[in-house]
Amino acid sequence: MKTLFWLQTGACGGDSLAILSAEAPSFEQLFSSYGIELLWHPSLSHAPMKRHDELLEEIASGAQKLDILCIEGSIITAPRGTGLFDSYRGRARMEIARTLAERADYVVAMGTCASFGGVHAAGPNPSDCIGLQFDHETPGGLFPPDWRSRADMPVINIAGCPAHPHAMTQTLAAIAKGMPLRLDSLNRPSAFFSTLVHQGCTRNEYHEYDVEDVELGGRACLFFNLGCQGPLTQAVCNSDLWNGVNSKTRAGVPCFGCTAPTFPREADLFATAKIGDIPLRLPVGVERARYMAYKNLARAAAPARVQAKKMDV
Numbered sequence: 273m274k275t276l277f278w279l280q281t282g283a284c285g286g287d288s289l290a291i292l293s294a295e296a297p298s299f300e301q302l303f304s305s306y307g308i309e310l311l312w313h314p315s316l317s318h319a320p321m322k323r324h325d326e327l328l329e330e331i332a333s334g335a336q337k338l339d340i341l342c343i344e345g346s347i348i349t350a351p352r353g354t355g356l357f358d359s360y361r362g363r364a365r366m367e368i369a370r371t372l373a374e375r376a377d378y379v380v381a382m383g384t385c386a387s388f389g390g391v392h393a394a395g396p397n398p399s400d401c402i403g404l405q406f407d408h409e410t411p412g413g414l415f416p417p418d419w420r421s422r423a424d425m426p427v428i429n430i431a432g433c434p435a436h437p438h439a440m441t442q443t444l445a446a447i448a449k450g451m452p453l454r455l456d457s458l459n460r461p462s463a464f465f466s467t468l469v470h471q472g473c474t475r476n477e478y479h480e481y482d483v484e485d486v487e488l489g490g491r492a493c494l495f496f497n498l499g500c501q502g503p504l505t506q507a508v509c510n511s512d513l514w515n516g517v518n519s520k521t522r523a524g525v526p527c528f529g530c531t532a533p534t535f536p537r538e539a540d541l542f543a544t545a546k547i548g549d550i551p552l553r554l555p556v557g558v559e560r561a562r563y564m565a566y567k568n569l570a571r572a573a574a575p576a577r578v579q580a581k582k583m584d585v
């Protein structure tokens with residue numbers, strides 16, 4: 273049995289809600305089939321808070337083993353580094369997180385807030401929010417870059433706002449089964465962060481031919497005008513659909529790039545920043561000069577079928 277304690281810090285609860293929709297495996301299957309014992313979850317545990325408080329003490333003293341600590345939410349460090357803007361029974365949650373993490377074999381940041389600071393760390397950031405081991409893209413958050421858990425792992429960042437349900441449950445299942453976890457340079461499990469949202473998007477053919485929507489509600493690509501970050505964002509949203517049926521771009525909303533450490537970017541999320549006609553930020557790994565030459569050719573070659581589809585909407 274692997275024990276799991278879920279702590280919420282500066283959070284909206286979105287990751288807890290998202291994990292309930294996981295199917296492969298489901299959140300329940302982690303406990304029924306993968307050998308995880310849930311010590312505490314703030315929304316799902318029904319024991320009195322006295323038991324929660326006892327658990328905190330037992331884990332801190334070593335009387336209760338803690339295998340997996342999941343933290344959901346930004347780490348609030350204000351005012352003046354005390355963390356007391358987010359306190360529990362007079363104790364900064366920042367300190368509770370630190371105490372529990374020192375006892376855990378694995379620490380898993382659920383969502384972009386816990387990973388990098390996220391929404392709460394957006395400017396002007398009055399609560400001085402940071403992530404567990406990153407402050408946006410800069411290594412070092414509540415813990416320094418070289419901090420390691422008892423299993424000799426950095427904080428495992430399941431980025432996303434909210435995190436993808438299967439990125440969460442499959443990572444927990446892998447830990448429970450003792451499988452090796454390969455992480456990327458942002459300490460995100462590579463299995464869920466090595467492909468782009470762009471891959472699998474139903475608007476891809478429009479993107480290839482540079483047939484672009486200028487307002488929401490169409491079927492064409494959202495990259496050039498409507499702020500889509502799909503070609504720059506590593507996530508499985510279009511290859512492992514949410515609730516098995518949908519994704520942002522399939523629902524007509526641009527990808528906001530929520531798995532990136534820079535999320536939310538300080539800009540209109542529904543608009544593409546450009547220099548002249550050219551997006552400021554191009555797809556990952558693409559050279560500007562070649563990209564525009566290719567796009568101009570592709571636009572000219574767009575088959576009537578693709579153009580017509582757009583006009584059909």
Ligand code: SF4
Nearest residue numbers: 473493494495500502
């Ligand atoms: S809408 Fe976004 S993810 Fe879809 S094809 Fe266009 S750029 Fe790619």
